[in-house]
Amino acid sequence: MARTTPHDPSPADPAPADAPPPLYRRVADQLLGELRDGTVPPGERLPGERRLAEHFGVSRETVRQALDVLRRDGLLTTDRRGSHVALPGPPAGSAAPLVFPVGARAAEPRTGDRATVVWGTPPPEHAAALGLVPGRPTLMHHYTSATAAGNGRRTAVTSFSAVALAEVEELARYRDRADGIACAQLRRAYDWMRRAGLTLHHRDTITLQPDTASVRVVRRVHDQYARPLEITDLLVDTRQDALVYEFTLPAAG
Template sequence: MARHTPHDHPHTAGRPAHRSGDRPLYWRIATELLGELRDGTIPPGERLPGERQLAEHFRVSRETVRQALDVLRRDGLVATDRRGSHATLPGPPVEHPTSLAFPVGARRPADPRAVDRATVAWEAPPPGHAEALGLAPHRPTLVHRYESAGADGRGRRRAVSSFSAVALAEVAELGRYRDRADGTSSVQLRRAYDWMRRAGLTLHHRDTITRLPDAPTVRVTRLVQDQYARPLEITDLVVDAQRDALVYEFTLPAAV
């Protein structure tokens, strides 16, 4: 059996900067995937996406993903059985408080019959978002799009979320997506609010719900600010509903 020095293993080398040719591509993918396991994007014990989904996520071949999983499997960070692969990192279960659902309107718990799609892109946000986030016109930022519909095509909801420069600078998990936000790969940011709280930000939400004229739908606009009144994120959600306008506010303390 081949011997490996500690620097051969992603879990001992951490997430180093990579220069071209320093490491094989599969080792870099293993390190990036390990980072997502550690920051809770994939909680301990939860099944990993399939090889095809991971290949789309990291924009590599399935063979590269397979080799990356082998690296993590060798180090005991991933285990595979007949139901698939899952993370085996130690640690307590990740909290999933209902109030932290991202984006607003995301189905929780996930309906296995629903068709969900989420992507991120690095692009100029909608004009209203840029103004709310204090961004210069046409300045790109991280934009998240979420679509969901029931198995019968009903109950459709569409959300567009934009993040501020403050959020991307202070929340490492969000900033990491900048170089991978191509607008096509499937990306879930379900724990975005939890990441913000872990970064020491107190979250103040202001949700405005307005019924759209001449349509059986409502628009929900959520603006999230921190304890210094700095904008962090704004989401516009359109969903089938029958409600009058409603505004409510609440605050989530930073994680201790």
């Protein structure tokens, strides 16, 4: 009688219906659950593969396969600086961050809003405030907002310092796509700075523009070491609009 040996399913054989999902899929599901809980907020960078492998107790190859799953599902984006969370909205249960730039109307973009970034030479006033050599380019953010009727227009120009670009990776990675055309909402910029370990000090100067119905707001932000981070120049048409500042202070203790 001929001897037979048990048949080991090959990778091409379909898995039994009751078989557990592969390890990389389980890691992908666990990671997605943590992202939805706000472990890493939307738009921010994931820890490296080695740290994730240690966190889940698996190999880096398994982590790499799990990240591929989330990337194919559109839940992660990857560039030369790493993988970034692409889940929409703020993390569940988190406090609303201070929205950038000064004068932005709402926590989420709306019709009539336009925001882009360019790598260019800032105005002399901005260069002086940021300690930049005259003529030296930097990352600049342009914001425009108008109501459907065309009134209440707001325009803001922000220049970031070399310190901000060196300390805040989420800002630095915009340099390669600062073409002045593609939409670039940096509404979490202040939150990114705080998560980079920077304490933010804001100084807003508000002046009425002579012979116009406009208000100019100049915001300067520096960190705990008195290093300049950004300066924003906002112009608001106040004929049909109101400029509202909203601050949230954490409870003591």
